[in-house]
Amino acid sequence: MIPIPPPPSSCCNPSRRALVPSTRRPSPASPRPPPLPPPKIPRSTHLTAAEAEASEVVKALYREPGLALAFFRLAADSLPGFCRDAFSYNRILALLFRTKADPAEALRLVMEMEQDGVADNISTINLLVGMGGGGVEVARCLDMANKWGLRLGGYTYKCIVHAHLRSREMSKGFEVYDEMRRKSYTLDMFAYNMLLDALARAGMVDQAYQVFEDMKQKHCVPDAYTYTILIRMSGKAGKTSKFLSLFDEMVSKGFVLNLIAYNTVIEALGKNKMVDKKANYTN
Numbered sequence: 001m002i003p004i005p006p007p008p009s010s011c012c013n014p015s016r017r018a019l020v021p022s023t024r025r026p027s028p029a030s031p032r033p034p035p036l037p038p039p040k041i042p043r044s045t046h047l048t049a050a051e052a053e054a055s056e057v058v059k060a061l062y063r064e065p066g067l068a069l070a071f072f073r074l075a076a077d078s079l080p081g082f083c084r085d086a087f088s089y090n091r092i093l094a095l096l097f098r099t100k101a102d103p104a105e106a107l108r109l110v111m112e113m114e115q116d117g118v119a120d121n122i123s124t125i126n127l128l129v130g131m132g133g134g135g136v137e138v139a140r141c142l143d144m145a146n147k148w149g150l151r152l153g154g155y156t157y158k159c160i161v162h163a164h165l166r167s168r169e170m171s172k173g174f175e176v177y178d179e180m181r182r183k184s185y186t187l188d189m190f191a192y193n194m195l196l197d198a199l200a201r202a203g204m205v206d207q208a209y210q211v212f213e214d215m216k217q218k219h220c221v222p223d224a225y226t227y228t229i230l231i232r233m234s235g236k237a238g239k240t241s242k243f244l245s246l247f248d249e250m251v252s253k254g255f256v257l258n259l260i261a262y263n264t265v266i267e268a269l270g271k272n273k274m275v276d277k278k279a280n281y282t283n
Contacts, residue, residue: 058091065099068092076116086121089113093127103131110144120148122156129159138163154185161187165194170202177211186218193225200233208233224255228264235268243268 057075061068072092076084089109096106106128113120128141138160145152157180164173177187177195187195192215199208212230215222227250234243247265251257 058088058095062095062098065095065101068095069105073112084113084116084118086113086118086124089118090121090123090127093124093131097127097131101131103128103137106131107140120144120150122150122153125150125152126156126159129156129163154180157183157185158187158191161191161195165198170198170204173198174204174207174211181214186220187215189220189223192220193223193229196226196229200229203237205233205237205239224250224258224261227255228261231261231268232264235264235271238271240268 058068058072061071069092072084072088093106093109096109110120110124110128113124122145125141125145128144129138131137142160145156157176160176161173161180164170164176173195192211196208196211199205199211208230212222212226215226227246231243231246231250234240234246243265250261255261
C-alpha cells in the first residue's frame with residue numbers, strides 16, 4: 001500500500017496572492033481644500049465700549065470696588081464713544097453701597113455726575129440715603145432731590161426711616177414715618193418691626209402703639225416678633241393690662257410661643273409684681 005503524502009503546509013506553500021503582484025490601481029487621493037486667506041488685521045487698535053458693556057465690567061469687579069471705580073473713570077477718558085449715563089452711575093453707586101464704602105466717595109461721584117450733565121433719578125437718592133447714616137447725610141440727599149425736581153416715593157421714605165433709626169435718631173425716624181403715613185405710604189413687615197423695636201428701646205411707648213394700630217389698619221398682619229416687642233415694652237412701662245391683653249391676642253391668633261415669648265411674659269409679670277399669675281400664663 002502506497003502511503004499518501006500529507007497536504008502541503010501553508011508555511012511551506014505560500015499563497016498565490018502573496019506571489020502574484022496586485023493589479024489594482026491605487027485610488028486617487030481626494031483633492032485638498034484651498035488654503036484659507038490670511039486673516040485681516042485691523043489697522044486701528046482703538047477699543048470701543050457701549051454703556052451697557054462698561055456697566056457689565058463694573059458688575060464683574062464687585063469684589064474690587066477700588067478697581068471698579070478706577071475702570072469707571074478710565075472708561076470715560078480712554079474709550080472712544082463711551083458716555084456715562086444714569087444707569088452706569090447707579091451701578092457703581094450700588095457697588096459702593098454693597099461694599100460699605102465711604103459715603104464721601106459716593107458724593108464725589110454725584111459731583112462728577114452733575115459735571116457730566118447726567119440727569120439723575122430717584123434710584124440715585126435711594127442709594128445715597130442707604131449709604132448715609134442719617135442727620136446731615138439724609139438732609140443733603142433731600143436737598144439734592146429738591147434740586148433735581150424728584151418726587152419721593154414710598155421706598156424712598158422707607159430708606160430715610162431706616163437711615164434715621166441706624167443713627168439712633170428715633171424721633172426723626174418717627175417724624176418721617178408720620179409724614180409717609182399722611183401720604184398713604186406703607187411699610188412692610190420687616191420695616192414695621194424695625195421701627196417698633198427702635199421706638200420701644202427709646203421708651204416712645206405711645207408712638208409705638210400708634211404704629212402698631214397703623215400696621216393692623218394697613219392690612220399688615222403682625223407676627224410673633226411684633227407682639228414680643230410690644231409685650232416687653234408694655235411690661236417695662238408698667239402697663240400691666242396692656243401687655244396681658246397683647247399676650248391674649250397673640251395666643252388667640254394661633255402664634256406658636258417660643259422661649260423668647262415666654263421669657264418676655266415672665267419678665268413683664270415679675271417686674272409688675274404679678275407673680276401669682278405666672279402659672280396661669282406659662283402653663
